[in-house]
Amino acid sequence: MDACNAVEREVDKVLSKFGGIREHAERVLRDVINIVDELKKGFEEGPSDHELTPAQIIILKQSINKVKETVQRLATDHRDLHSTVSKVGKAIDRNFVSDFASTSREDVFSTPEKIHLLNQVICQHFYRQGMLDIADELALEAGLEIEASGKEPFSELNRILDSLKVHDLGPALEWAQAHRESLEAQNSCLEFKLHRLRFIDLIQRGPLGQTEAILYARTHFHQFINRHEKEIQILMGMFLYLPHGISNSPYRHLLDPNLWAEIHDVFTRDACALLGLSVDSPLSVCINAGCTALPALLNIKQVMQQRQVTGIWNGKDELPIEIDLGQDSRYHSVFACPILRQQSSENNPPMRLVCGHVISRDALNKLSSGSKLKCPYCPVEQNPSDARLIFF
Template sequence: MELNTIRDAFDRVAKKQKLSTSKSLEVIDQVGQVIEQALANIQSIQGPTSPADHKSILMELKTKLNAISPNNQLEGSQKELNTNLSKYQKTIEKYFNPDISKAYRNVDYDPHILNHIIVSHFYRVGLFDVADCLINEAGEPEVVSIKLRFRELHRILEAMRARDLKPALYWASTNRESLNHVGSNLELKLHRLQFVEILQSGTQGDALNYARTHLSPLAPLHMDEIQKLMGCLLWVGKLDKCPYSELFSENHWEKLAEELTRQFCSFLGQSYKSPLSVALAAGVEGLPTLIKLANVMAVKKQEWQAMKQLPVPVDLGKEFQFHSIFVCPVSREQGSEENPPMQLPCGHVLCKQSIMKLSKSSTRTFKCPYCPHEASVAQCKQLYF
């Protein structure tokens, strides 16, 4: 409901803005037309002219401009727009609390780790000068070791944006064993993309020579892919009709750049996405719930920051779930080291505390809440996620 109210207010502002812009353009066109007409009248006067002739034309221009009254028209439409903008701002302030100080906890943190996270983020996104400045001011010289590796990554990506695959191919060949170990065929994809580039801009012979030199060693493991590439040689000059036309899609450049970045970061022991950007995105996603919780707890005169577990779920979406999570279907509590998930002999899983309650503190057998089978605490096995 709140979102609909804000969306309606935004739509009204957007509509008024379009009307104001349209009105402004209309008034400007009207003023431009009468001015051009006055200039044309002045230029059309032939022979000797007197100041009175020019004065009469200018007086006529003044009369037409006064009739148009551009200031009044522009002020009227702008006033309506400003009124709606003011109402929109009040609507946002009503539904969104700008004070987020109650929605976070004051926790002790290691400045060294925080500096390392921030510097790594700047290196990851290519802001090397900003990262170097922070290193000098924070006194974190050991972080510089990451700089050279990320600079290499950005050099490879910049070359790929310029349609140059040589740095990427060199990196892939250098890390061939590591790529094969994780089951990646990145090197094949890079050579395939280079072969396609030669086929599109070069000659059939150049593409064939490249395949003999670089694709032949990969044939034992990727014969099907190489056979498709060889089939493309028959369609030179009419590649748009080739049955393997998906190989010529421009999306392959972007996808390969992303895959190379993933593998590069993985070999560095780094995640593909910046931990700082992920943490900020998760915070923005969960902030409305935390603010609402803080306000409700304040009304009840309770301190939510002292709680070990939040009384409400904060749904961040699957993109922020990096570990397996088990929620007990009986107690609706999330599994933890103190309350781990336990598998019953029938295969159903409950948290330990739920099992203890059902068994009256392990003194007797109990019936599974989801099937007719009975079990004892001794028969239950702890699961590890």
């Protein structure tokens, strides 16, 4: 962000300078044009065989000089502008790092299979965003075979989300009713929230919508009374303020347009959970994680270069430092072996010792001698074969 601000400051300088020059240029050019026009008129009015008097010659010369001077000054101003413009370029070079070498591994996408996987992930992302035509074209050009089951749920979800954007609750309600049992099983409030919005929409129409709102509440809210009693009571309270307008009542927060943004998110989250999908596409998750991690990686790269230890980070499957991507990017617990200081993997899983301490299998093998193992944390002696594999 600081980098953007620094560049923006330079751009502002250019803009204000350019504005100043333009104003000035317009003014002096107008003057010059007036002088030339005057002269032209003088020439046209005079007889065709008229010779210039010495006074007229002086006036003519002065005018020519004035025009020359003005044009030269404008050219100089214009040249000055160049240096200010080039400062913007320098500010961009200075503030934005473009050298990401050694923070990335170019060989990652080098084989055809990996490129195929990458295309698949990009294609999936487009389907999820509802850009079906782009996704179809990419699939065609990249030779991907996308099964109908891979795109159908997305086209339906996007159709529903599009209607929600224009405040049409119909398709979303239909979907929620069709999936009622599964939604309830995952403790979703989606259907109630959709009905609530429809109810608020009715009651918002004032006394005219009253009968319809009462009817709607009677038909739809009884099924939610166990889980949403308090919220339904609040909704019923709105009737009290109907004659004077809900927007001047203590219930005006229920008219907040943010409720529509919220339903959009609730629908996306619950529908994705129901279909066993992550809310964001794998591609956007990766890109977001990369963008968060990059500044820290660039910093460590600089430190490593200064201390001339660049060789240490040779681009294996792990990063030279731990980077916290924030709460949203945590998907499962990880275990790092306290002995080997490595994250556990399928080949080197965590093992629970009899005493309760956990170390990785490689560490366990290294520490044990025959059928004996001394826990490195509490000196309990045990048989390494008693250690149990732990699953996170």
